[in-house]
Amino acid sequence: MVSRVIPVDPFDLVIFGGTGDLARRKILPGLFRRFCGGQMPPEARIIGAARSDMDDAGFRQMVAESIHEFGDKRHPHEDQLPAFLERVSYETVDATGDGGWTALKARLRPGTVRAFYFSVGPSLFGDLAERLRGFGLADDDSRVVVEKPFGHDLKSARALNATLARHFSEQQIYRIDHYLGKETVQNLMAVRFGNMLFEPLWNAQYVDHIQITVAETVGVGGRGGYYDKSGAMRDMVQNHLMQLLCLIAMEPPARFEPDSVRDEKLKVIRALDPVDWHHIVRGQYAPDGDTPGYRHDVEDPRSRTESFVALKCHVSNWRWAGTPFYLRTGKKLRARTSEIAVVFKDAPHSIFGADAGRHRNVLSIRLQPNEGITLGVTIKEPGPGGMRLVDVPLDMTFADALGPDVEDVPDAYERLIMDVIRGNQTLFMRGDEVEAAWAWTDPIIEGWIARNEVPKPYDVGSSGPDDSLMLMHKDGRKWREIRS
CATH class of the missing domain: 3.40.50.720 (NAD(P)-binding Rossmann-like Domain)
Incomplete structure (x- = not known):
């Protein structure tokens, strides 16, 4: 192709x-x-x-x-x-x-x-x-x-917006988030709004929960000075993960054009409930043998900056009332992967009995590596011996489905820069969108400071702190395995 x-x-x-x-x-x-x-x-x-x-x-x-x-x-x-x-x-x-x-x-x-x-x-x-x-x-x-970073908090973001607005109109300003330039992120909109199969099921009636994971195997590297002043919440959740959440949760825009899309994303951010502090886990990778820990990497033996965040949040609107969104991101984890998983509810009644086990459809959107989309479907396990059920993937790895030429599509920065030249702002953040994201993020960070919280240590090469596993387990759910 x-x-x-x-x-x-x-x-x-x-x-x-x-x-x-x-x-x-x-x-x-x-x-x-x-x-x-x-x-x-x-x-x-x-x-x-x-x-x-x-x-x-x-x-x-x-x-x-x-x-x-x-x-x-x-x-x-x-x-x-x-x-x-x-x-x-x-x-x-x-x-x-x-x-x-x-x-x-x-x-x-x-x-x-x-x-x-x-x-x-x-x-x-x-x-x-x-x-x-x-x-x-x-x-x-x-x-x-x-x-990015476009501001350090709501106050500084407003100040930056005001500074730029003195010289340029909003239609001239392109706030870049390279995650929005990824092929699979845009394909998420095509899957949602271009297929009758999914959109009728894309709501609280059929979706049990949604997981968004952005995991990295690297540490802070040479960015220690910047990162220690920001942490995972400011560096990843407020922008990258927030944008992915918006694309998953937003209503269908009237047209695929800049303000129509960004209006719907803004509605999602404004519908986010404040996050209960019991529903947030902060972590910091610990030293492991010859592998130094976070505090060594940022040269601050008392640093309380998080290199990992997991949280449970809710979008309070008719489409998503009662459906939790679980977000996590961290450094020095088991594998480099970015995935959105839409986990659908169980069938209302199983005709196959308890021995058939629990099976759920999961739509997995992989942003990296090996970009693609997989839908888990339950079928009968081949062979004699009764009705045994097994989950199999309907896999659309782009390189397999569309041929080798798909590997030559523009990467995120290439596409976004060309969109700037075209004057297309669809995949760029608007000023009010950035400010709304900070308005939701700031109270979480302020709460950590007020409670004098210390991040939970976690092992290099793990899935993060044990408390992040409990965030799901106490709801009767579990994180999808972090793997490349």
Whole structure:
């Protein structure tokens, strides 16, 4: 199966923080893949901007090294790299001063889409926005892309929104969450709203509960300074897991367009009940032999920041009243996996007797690795000896079902950057959506501080603290196994 690639309009993309880690690992290799995929027009230009004193040749060398290190190893497209590098240039810019802005403006062309990617810390968003307007680089058709973390709490998120709003309209601001760019996340909407099979069952009458798991095998790595001030709740639950919950729980939008989709997501967040503190488990990975623990990794022997969170929450509306949503995320766990599991209720009456056991349909949406969707179906176990039931998967692993070309679809950053150029905000968060998420998250964090809570230790390579297992067990349920 070959995807139909539609080129975007000519554009000038300025990447502030163009020499930084995110640009090197994700943005620049992703843009190269789109170039090789025929989606980037010949007139497109990519301009790196940062404090580093560098010329075009030096930046192009850095871009080439980044693509060699972090690009697609299966399809390196070495023959196309020189042509891509011709579209790349660099300007030294002082984000908080006047240096370099006039020269940067001179590189921009009239009549093309202008997009400015803020691949920098939030503290520089206001300075960049002010100078883009003040030096005349941005107009009312320009777009700005801002990375998470978008605020540290509700107060700071509101302040950031207000800062950006002084210079840009909401229609120009693209708050990026790369989880929304994943193929399977978008396929979740196709499965829900494109198939009559599921939507009539997508409610409290038929769904017992929903699990959302985002597990990582890595620790905090070189992000210890940032992570210890944020923790799993701010770093993952407030944005990534919240967005997945919204897509699972939202009502069908009238149309698949930006504000229709984001209106329905906002309704979900506002319908979330406050979380009882008995329904939250915080954890912190402990040292294990030669493997250091979290406190060693962040160089704070008394840190109380969580590297794991599990919680039970409810969406108080007609569709989901009484159906619990269980969320968990953590570092240094057993396997790297992201999964949404919709667990349906038991059949109202079993004609096969108690010996047949308990069987439930589970719709599993795997975001990583091996993206795909599996529906568990109960059938008779083959062979003689009576009616014995067994659960089997109806598996739609994308690479198996759609052919090898599916592996060449754009990754999250590639797709989202191209959506910016198109002017499509459907997969980006709106300002009121971000603020509503913080309004729900803040009381949870404030409660931990008020109770002086210490995270529960858990073993590296486990499924998290034992208390997280009890969160499910006391409801007569259990977490799905974390596996790659």
